[in-house]
Amino acid sequence: MFFRMIKGAFVRQWKKMLMIALTIALGASLATAMLNVMMDVEDKVNQELKTYGANITVSPKNASILQDLYDVEGQAEAAYLKESELGKIKTIFWANNIVDFAPFLETDVALNGEAGVKLVGTWFNHHLSLPTGEELDAGVTSLRSWWDIAEGEWLDEQAHEDDAVMVGAAIAARLGLHAGDTVTLTGGSGERTARVAGVFDAGGDEDDAVYAPLHMAQALADAEGLIGSIEVSALTTPDNELAIKAAQDPGSLSISQYELWYCTAYVSSICYQIMEAIPDCVASAVRQVADSEGEILEKTKLLMVLITVLSLIGSALGITNLVTASVMERSQEMGLMKAVGAHSRSISGLVLTEIIITAIVGGAIGYGAGFGFAQVIGHSVFGSAIEMKLMVVPIVAVLVILVSLAGSVPAIRSLLKLDPAEVLHGH
Amino acid sequence: MKRQQMYFRMISASLLRRRSRMLVALLAVTIGATILSGLVTIYYDVPRQMGAQFRSYGANMIFTAAADSDGLTTDQVERASALIDAEDLVGLAPYRYESVRINERPVIAAGTDMAGAQSTSPYWFVTGEWPSGDGEALIGKAVSNTYRLGPGDTLTAQYVPEHAADAEEVEPIERTFKVTGVLDTGGSEEEYLFISLADMAALTGVDDRLDVAELSVSGGQPKLEEYAEAIAAGVPEVTPRLVKRVTQSENTVLKKLQALVLLVTVIVLLLTMICVSTTMMAVVSERRKEIGLRKALGASDNSIIMEFMGEGLLLGGIGGLLGSGLGFAFAQMVSRNVFNSSITFQPLLLPATIVVSILVTGLACLSPVRSATDVDPALVLKGE
Numbered sequence: 001m002f003f004r005m006i007k008g009a010f011v012r013q014w015k016k017m018l019m020i021a022l023t024i025a026l027g028a029s030l031a032t033a034m035l036n037v038m039m040d041v042e043d044k045v046n047q048e049l050k051t052y053g054a055n056i057t058v059s060p061k062n063a064s065i066l067q068d069l070y071d072v073e074g075q076a077e078a079a080y081l082k083e084s085e086l087g088k089i090k091t092i093f094w095a096n097n098i099v100d101f102a103p104f105l106e107t108d109v110a111l112n113g114e115a116g117v118k119l120v121g122t123w124f125n126h127h128l129s130l131p132t133g134e135e136l137d138a139g140v141t142s143l144r145s146w147w148d149i150a151e152g153e154w155l156d157e158q159a160h161e162d163d164a165v166m167v168g169a170a171i172a173a174r175l176g177l178h179a180g181d182t183v184t185l186t187g188g189s190g191e192r193t194a195r196v197a198g199v200f201d202a203g204g205d206e207d208d209a210v211y212a213p214l215h216m217a218q219a220l221a222d223a224e225g226l227i228g229s230i231e232v233s234a235l236t237t238p239d240n241e242l243a244i245k246a247a248q249d250p251g252s253l254s255i256s257q258y259e260l261w262y263c264t265a266y267v268s269s270i271c272y273q274i275m276e277a278i279p280d281c282v283a284s285a286v287r288q289v290a291d292s293e294g295e296i297l298e299k300t301k302l303l304m305v306l307i308t309v310l311s312l313i314g315s316a317l318g319i320t321n322l323v324t325a326s327v328m329e330r331s332q333e334m335g336l337m338k339a340v341g342a343h344s345r346s347i348s349g350l351v352l353t354e355i356i357i358t359a360i361v362g363g364a365i366g367y368g369a370g371f372g373f374a375q376v377i378g379h380s381v382f383g384s385a386i387e388m389k390l391m392v393v394p395i396v397a398v399l400v401i402l403v404s405l406a407g408s409v410p411a412i413r414s415l416l417k418l419d420p421a422e423v424l425h426g427h
Numbered sequence: 428m429k430r431q432q433m434y435f436r437m438i439s440a441s442l443l444r445r446r447s448r449m450l451v452a453l454l455a456v457t458i459g460a461t462i463l464s465g466l467v468t469i470y471y472d473v474p475r476q477m478g479a480q481f482r483s484y485g486a487n488m489i490f491t492a493a494a495d496s497d498g499l500t501t502d503q504v505e506r507a508s509a510l511i512d513a514e515d516l517v518g519l520a521p522y523r524y525e526s527v528r529i530n531e532r533p534v535i536a537a538g539t540d541m542a543g544a545q546s547t548s549p550y551w552f553v554t555g556e557w558p559s560g561d562g563e564a565l566i567g568k569a570v571s572n573t574y575r576l577g578p579g580d581t582l583t584a585q586y587v588p589e590h591a592a593d594a595e596e597v598e599p600i601e602r603t604f605k606v607t608g609v610l611d612t613g614g615s616e617e618e619y620l621f622i623s624l625a626d627m628a629a630l631t632g633v634d635d636r637l638d639v640a641e642l643s644v645s646g647g648q649p650k651l652e653e654y655a656e657a658i659a660a661g662v663p664e665v666t667p668r669l670v671k672r673v674t675q676s677e678n679t680v681l682k683k684l685q686a687l688v689l690l691v692t693v694i695v696l697l698l699t700m701i702c703v704s705t706t707m708m709a710v711v712s713e714r715r716k717e718i719g720l721r722k723a724l725g726a727s728d729n730s731i732i733m734e735f736m737g738e739g740l741l742l743g744g745i746g747g748l749l750g751s752g753l754g755f756a757f758a759q760m761v762s763r764n765v766f767n768s769s770i771t772f773q774p775l776l777l778p779a780t781i782v783v784s785i786l787v788t789g790l791a792c793l794s795p796v797r798s799a800t801d802v803d804p805a806l807v808l809k810g811e
Binding site: 016027034037048201203204285287291299300307311314315325373380 | 451466477668680683687688698699701702705712
């Protein structure tokens with residue numbers, strides 16, 4: 001009998017039930033979409049912030065870097081890292097968080113006879129096939145995304161353009177170079193001719209340099225198999241007190257703190273792991289990028305959390321409201337049931353069962369729709385899918401059930417308290 | 428006159444008598460209006476607030492001397508920076524670089540304004556204290572390691588004037604500094620010695636000469652380009668340059684964040700508005716019998732629709748007003764918690780929220796009322 005009544009309610013009142021289910025679905029989809037986006041926003045924004053370039057630099061332990069601004073006399077013997085050690089960066093504990101890296105080797109060359117031009121050997125879009133099966137294109141094409149290519153194109157290493165270089169805008173203007181020209185580079189050990197693949201405008205000191213494939217710079221500098229420094233772009237967790245303490249001296253941590261620090265992707269723990277992997281190097285965080293990144297990530301996340309809370313409250317109140325309205329609408333029906341002798345308990349059981357069934361159907365539809373909305377946001381804003389977080393399913397389920405009950409129970413109780421005669425009379 | 432009085436009495440009586448139902452409807456409208464005004468306020472304010480956060484990436488504009496002169500003066504920098512709105516200028520740090528010797532080994536000394544450097548490069552991490560006066564110095568981590576100097580130590584810097592090469596005996600100028608802090612940036616600044624501009628002038632004997640000035644200016648790339656053009660035209664001695672790495676990346680990331688907030692706002696609003704409409708529909712369709720009764724008593728369809736619209740208008744107006752206030756309070760709370768700054772009230776948003784609330788309420792009422800008036804009153808009253 002109970003089931004027949006419920007079935008009857010759904011068949012006869014399908015329009016009203018549909019409306020309730022629709023509202024619950026809307027609320028649930030809102031909650032699903034916002035929760036999914038909120039939980040994934042940190043990763044997504046982190047990826048976007050990679051446009052600021054590397055957040056870790058690795059240099060040889062005894063590097064004398066004084067040659068930077070002025071040619072200071074009494075330069076110490078330059079220190080190098082080995083090119084063969086480069087792959088080890090992708091073997092550290094947090095290897096998956098390392099999204100990009102490139103080696104750099106600087107040397108002075110003569111360009112078309114003009115001496116004292118800075119030549120930087122590096123990777124452009126170097127293809128790496130890692131032993132783990134991962135494929136990765138690493139190099140300055142992605143690490144220097146803010147460069148404007150004024151003429152020509154990015155040097156394409158994968159097209160085996162071995163004898164090509166990219167020239168900074170300042171040098172190109174000074175020497176009258178254009179994309180497609182052929183230049184002669186004379187280094188400490190030999191001479192190479194190269195095609196100018198492109199002219200870039202970096203809006204900084206880099207405009208005064210020529211960028212060449214790594215092996216060309218090594219040949220010109222007589223430094224086969226050596227590199228000067230490495231820039232690493234890693235996805236990191238914003239620093240907290242533990243990370244700051246560890247960055248100063250990892251030895252000061254207790255064993256459990258050390259483990260927690262080592263197994264969290266703080267910029268300091270990634271630096272530490274790189275230093276473990278590559279002998280005689282110093283890996284340090286580029287504070288301009290690393291610190292700011294953490295700050296912006298935190299703010300974005302907090303913003304999304306608050307917007308999510310608002311939408312959750314909104315959808316919860318919306319559902320409660322509608323359920324209350326729809327229960328009140330049935331006052332006459334409930335009065336009639338009471339008048340023909342039904343127990344209060346069986347009436348509320350009936351109404352609640354109907355509402356819970358509707359809520360489950362609506363919630364399931366809403367979850368699907370909400371996940372769709374999350375994908376719309378992911379694809380149109382970040383150009384990639386929002387990861388499905390399993391945690392969202394129980395949260396939305398509990399929210400929908402609780403909220404439907406919260407909306408219906410007080411209304412049912414207040415209606416049952418009324419005298420059936422009065423209710424039927426229409427008061 | 429009488430007619431209008433009656434109309435108002437009917438609307439207000441209907442709202443008052445059916446208190447609990449109307450409360451439900453009002454709550455629905457208020458939620459919708461709160462979300463509308465709160466999210467739109469945030470959407471308008473996010474670029475400004477987020478832009479301020481991006482200033483933690485440091486200087487995005489640099490002044491250098493024009494190609495034919497040998498340096499900038501403080502006056503030129505001041506005249507150029509005066510062309511930037513005071514509220515957009517987050518920080519300005521002038522720099523003058525000279526090569527000096529400490530213990531006979533060369534180090535680059537940078538003369539700057541410490542407060543300016545602190546505001547243009549908020550990511551500088553100083554162990555110890557920032558120098559607060561003349562005779563005090565901040566040293567880079569690399570310098571600290573080379574000379575084994577730390578906060579509290581003193582160092583003696585020696586400057587050999589430029590003409591020393593051909594002159595027979597030029598006395599090098601010597602000054603002693605107290606190290607107050609060690610600078611950690613992960614960049615080339617770690618190899619420098621930072622002193623005040625006055626100390627630099629005393630050390631070199633040359634006054635009022637700057638190499639570059641770093642500026643941190645809030646605003647997007649187009650605004651910065653405008654400023655750069657204005658400065659290049661207004662103060663020809665100064666060449667302004669944008670730090671592409673910072674401006675371009677900020678542009679990319681900020682655009683994405685804005686798009687994110689926009690899309691979220693649109694989806695949340697859309698869903699909320701539909702939610703409000705369904706609730707209104709539920710509340711109104713409950714009154715089919717009332718509509719039928721009125722029709723049976725001889726009320727015209729138009730007057731019934733007008734009455735419901737009037738109720739909707741009142742509900743929408745009150746809900747919109749409440750929602751505007753609550754929404755602003757929410758936006759203010761977000762701004763305080765996330766960005767530590769308050770939000771400006773958008774006066775236009777108040778009428779907009781009220782109008783949207785009224786429209787949504789009105790439209791939501793319309794279809795159930797129409798369907799009730801279309802049907803024969805006898806059928807409606809019978810309950811079919």
